[in-house]
Amino acid sequence: MPSDLFSSSVIDAVSIDCLIFGFRGSGLDILLIKHGEGISKGKWALPGGWIQYNEDVDEAAGRLLKSLTGVSNIYLEQLRAFGDVSRYPEKRVITIAYYALVNTDHYALSAGFTASDVQWFNVHEVPKLPYDHNRILDFGLRQLKHKVRHEPIGFNLLPKKFTLHQIQQLYEAILEMQLDKPNFRRKLLNMNLLVPCHEKQKDVSHRAASLYRFDKKIYDQLTEKGLSFEL
Amino acid sequence: MPSDLFSSSVIDAVSIDCLIFGFRGSGLDILLIKHGEGISKGKWALPGGWIQYNEDVDEAAGRLLKSLTGVSNIYLEQLRAFGDVSRYPEKRVITIAYYALVNTDHYALSAGFTASDVQWFNVHEVPKLPYDHNRILDFGLRQLKHKVRHEPIGFNLLPKKFTLHQIQQLYEAILEMQLDKPNFRRKLLNMNLLVPCHEKQKDVSHRAASLYRFDKKIYDQLTEKGLSFEL
DNA sequence: GCAAAAGTGTTGGTTGTACACCCATGG
DNA sequence: CCATGGGTGTACAACCAACACTTTTGC
Numbered sequence: 001m002p003s004d005l006f007s008s009s010v011i012d013a014v015s016i017d018c019l020i021f022g023f024r025g026s027g028l029d030i031l032l033i034k035h036g037e038g039i040s041k042g043k044w045a046l047p048g049g050w051i052q053y054n055e056d057v058d059e060a061a062g063r064l065l066k067s068l069t070g071v072s073n074i075y076l077e078q079l080r081a082f083g084d085v086s087r088y089p090e091k092r093v094i095t096i097a098y099y100a101l102v103n104t105d106h107y108a109l110s111a112g113f114t115a116s117d118v119q120w121f122n123v124h125e126v127p128k129l130p131y132d133h134n135r136i137l138d139f140g141l142r143q144l145k146h147k148v149r150h151e152p153i154g155f156n157l158l159p160k161k162f163t164l165h166q167i168q169q170l171y172e173a174i175l176e177m178q179l180d181k182p183n184f185r186r187k188l189l190n191m192n193l194l195v196p197c198h199e200k201q202k203d204v205s206h207r208a209a210s211l212y213r214f215d216k217k218i219y220d221q222l223t224e225k226g227l228s229f230e231l
Numbered sequence: 232m233p234s235d236l237f238s239s240s241v242i243d244a245v246s247i248d249c250l251i252f253g254f255r256g257s258g259l260d261i262l263l264i265k266h267g268e269g270i271s272k273g274k275w276a277l278p279g280g281w282i283q284y285n286e287d288v289d290e291a292a293g294r295l296l297k298s299l300t301g302v303s304n305i306y307l308e309q310l311r312a313f314g315d316v317s318r319y320p321e322k323r324v325i326t327i328a329y330y331a332l333v334n335t336d337h338y339a340l341s342a343g344f345t346a347s348d349v350q351w352f353n354v355h356e357v358p359k360l361p362y363d364h365n366r367i368l369d370f371g372l373r374q375l376k377h378k379v380r381h382e383p384i385g386f387n388l389l390p391k392k393f394t395l396h397q398i399q400q401l402y403e404a405i406l407e408m409q410l411d412k413p414n415f416r417r418k419l420l421n422m423n424l425l426v427p428c429h430e431k432q433k434d435v436s437h438r439a440a441s442l443y444r445f446d447k448k449i450y451d452q453l454t455e456k457g458l459s460f461e462l
Numbered sequence: 463g464c465a466a467a468a469g470t471g472t473t474g475g476t477t478g479t480a481c482a483c484c485c486a487t488g489g
Numbered sequence: 490c491c492a493t494g495g496g497t498g499t500a501c502a503a504c505c506a507a508c509a510c511t512t513t514t515g516c
Contacts, residue, residue, distance in 0.1 A: 013242045014325055053323050057314025081312045081327045083288025092284050094245055094327075096312045165494070182497075183479065206494045207486035396467070414506065416469075421504095437467040438513035 010050035015088075015095045016061050017048035017133065019079065019140040020071060022104035022120055023157035025166070028173045029104060029120040030137060032129075033068050036116030039090060040130045046137070047115065048095065061098040069118045070110035075156075076100045079140055087132045095131075099140045101156040148174050152193065152229050155214035161197050163209040164188065187231060193219055241281035246319075246326045247292045248279035248364065250310065250371040251302060253335035253351055254388035256397070259404045260335060260351040261368060263360075264299050267347030270321060271361045277368070278346065279326065292329040300349045301341035306387075307331045310371055318363045326362075330371045332387040379405050383424065383460050386445040392428050394440040395419065418462065424450055 020031035032044045047068040051060040058076070066072040076098040083094040109118040121127075123141060128134065148154050154170055168184050188194060195215050200208040223229070251262035263275045278299040282291040289307065297303040307329040314325040340349040352358075354372060359365065379385050385401055399415050419425060426446050431439040454460070 011244045011323060011325070013244050051314070051325075054316060056316050057312065057325060060314075078311050080309050081288065083282070083327065085285060085287050092242060094242070094282075094288060096314065096325075163495085180479070180481090181495090182481085185496075187478090201495095204494085205488045206492080207496085209495055394468090411506070411508085412468090413470075413508085418505090435467085436515045437465080438469085438515095440468055 009052050009054075011053065012050070013092060013094060014051055014057075015048055015093050016051060016057070016064055017046040017095050017097045017136060018061060018065050018076065019046060019097065019099035019137060020065070020069070020074075021099065021101045021123075021140075021144065021157070023101075023170055023173065024104045024120075025169065026173065028123045030123050030126060031069060031071070031109075032119060032121055032126065033111065033115035034117035034119075036111075036114050038114065043130050044119075044121075044127050045130050046097075046133045047118075049114070057096060058098075061096075064113075067113040068111070068115045070112065071102065071107045074100045074102055079136070079143060082132055082136060084132070089131075095136075097136050097140065099143070101144075101153055103157055103159060105159065145175055149231050150229060152214065152219055158214075161199065161211040161213050163201060163211060165209060191222070191227065191229065193222065193229070240283050240285075242284065243281070244323060244325060245282055246279055246324050247282060247288070247295055248277040248326050248328045248367060249292060249296050249307065250277060250328065250330035250368060251296065251300070251305075252330065252332045252354075252371075252375065252388070254332075254401055254404065255335045255351075256400065257404065259354045261354050261357060262300060262302070262340075263350060263352055263357065264342065264346035265348035265350075267342075267345050269345065274361050275350075275352075275358050276361050277328075277364045278349075280345070288327060289329075292327075295344075298344040299342070299346045301343065302333065302338045305331045305333055310367070310374060313363055313367060315363070320362075326367075328367050328371065330374070332375075332384055334388055334390060336390065376406055380462050381460060383445065383450055389445075392430065392442040392444050394432060394442060396440060422453070422458070422460065424453065424460070 018031075022029040022031065031047065033047045035041050035043055035045055047065055049064040049068070051057055055063065058078070061076045062072070065076070077100065079097040079099050081094055081096045085092065087093070087095070104120060111118045123137070126134070126137065129137070148171065154167070154174065157170055158166055164185050167188065168179055168181065171184070172179055193214065194212040195218070197211040197213055199211045201211065202208065219229070253260040253262065262278065264278045266272050266274055266276055278296055280295040280299070282288055286294065289309070292307045293303070296307070308331065310328040310330050312325055312327045316323065318324070318326070335351060342349045354368070357365070357368065360368070379402065385398070385405065388401055389397055395416050398419065399410055399412065402415070403410055424445065425443040426449070428442040428444055430442045432442065433439065450460070
């Protein structure tokens with residue numbers, strides 16, 4: 001959390017923290033910043049900060065994320081508020097946590113504002129974070145496991161064109177469990193959510209797989225007609 | 232929302248609002264209070280108020296609910312924070328919404344603190360509420376529909392001993408749809424969640440139904456062993 | 463007997479799960 | 490020819506939806 005650079009124009013009792021999950025083909029990553037100032041200077045933490053009086057909380061989350069990390073224009077969803085008395089040492093601060101999923105390759109990281117560095121960390125290799133940030137991360141991971149089974153959010157983490165195997169690896173990374181290949185393929189294809197690109201992988205040392213893409217419009221149409229995305 | 236009676240000891244930019252759902256055998260109810268003071272004096276609104284500096288947000292929700300309505304000792308779960316700039320007219324206030332399910336019969340309502348009245352309203356017959364309270368209610372109803380399908384929270388709304396028909400009516404009220412009696416019975420009984428009381432209804436003008444009770448311990452055991460509660 | 467709700471049975475279709483198996487490609 | 494992943498087939502069990510039917514009780 002940055003210091004009160006703008007203390008006159010921000011709400012001082014409420015902060016924002018963002019969980020940005022990324023995927024690089026194997027494990028799940030989380031985006032952290034290194035604090036360049038303030039009481040946690042030098043420590044890695046979740047990107048976050050203060051809300052201004054004239055911006056919606058949802059807007060504040062997007063603005064802070066962009067200024068701290070360079071990541072912009074993504075759909076941030078609210079996780080929940082954390083408001084224990086002792087969660088922040090200096091004074092009473094309630095934080096509202098947001099989370100999002102992005103494809104690691106699509107964003108150039110650039111530390112800014114009060115952040116001196118930005119970096120992806122494997123979610124199982126994060127350092128000890130200040131305040132209750134580790135707790136927030138744990139909560140977010142649990143929420144993510146639940147959400148990914150019921151809504152097609154996972155596709156944000158993949159390249160535009162992807163193979164069925166890549167989706168499966170993503171789901172295995174998030175859910176932390178093995179899935180049966182034939183059954184997973186069928187389940188996904190039978191939803192008619194994926195559009196075949198009529199292209200194959202290249203430069204792989206095994207049989208080339210077909211590429212698919214996810215189409216949000218088709219998903220919206222199907223859900224309106226009463227299809228539910230499950231697993 | 233009460234006025235700043237304790238303005239020195241409360242966080243002035245954050246409030247709490249509670250959605251308390253009740254059930255009386257037919258429709259779903261929501262608990263509202265009539266404001267006895269402040270800018271919304273005389274209006275019906277969600278019970279809520281300010282958080283003190285020395286209490287956790289979760290605690291504040293329980294305290295406020297009790298002092299305003301007399302309803303205490305229930306499990307309040309956080310819904311989410313609402314933080315649009317214009318949601319509150321006087322000044323910038325972010326609110327954190329909580330929700331809970333209670334059996335209407337188990338609680339004696341008594342208006343207190345800044346509330347001049349308390350009353351149950353059918354969720355489809357609520358008056359126009361101040362601020363964004365109608366939006367919060369809508370959000371809570373949607374959340375409730377989702378939650379009740381995946382976790383056995385609904386049993387809070389029933390008497391200790393209940394018939395299968397009563398559960399079905401409850402589910403039909405929350406989900407706003409008709410359910411097939413034989414299939415609903417079987418589904419519930421096959422989960423082995425319900426303990427038969429070996430008792431029958433009395434004084435009913437039709438065949439008396441068997442009474443069951445819900446046992447949280449059994450539920451916890453079963454979920455540990457990997458059972459999932461669905462529908 | 464009638465109404466109202468309790469409770470049981472049956473049937474056919476869908477879905478999930480656990481596999482065995484063959485195919486294509488690079489090294 | 491082997492390792493790696495792509496991709497298909499099958500067979501059994503479990504589950505679900507729809508609906509017909511019998512039972513008990515008060516009036």
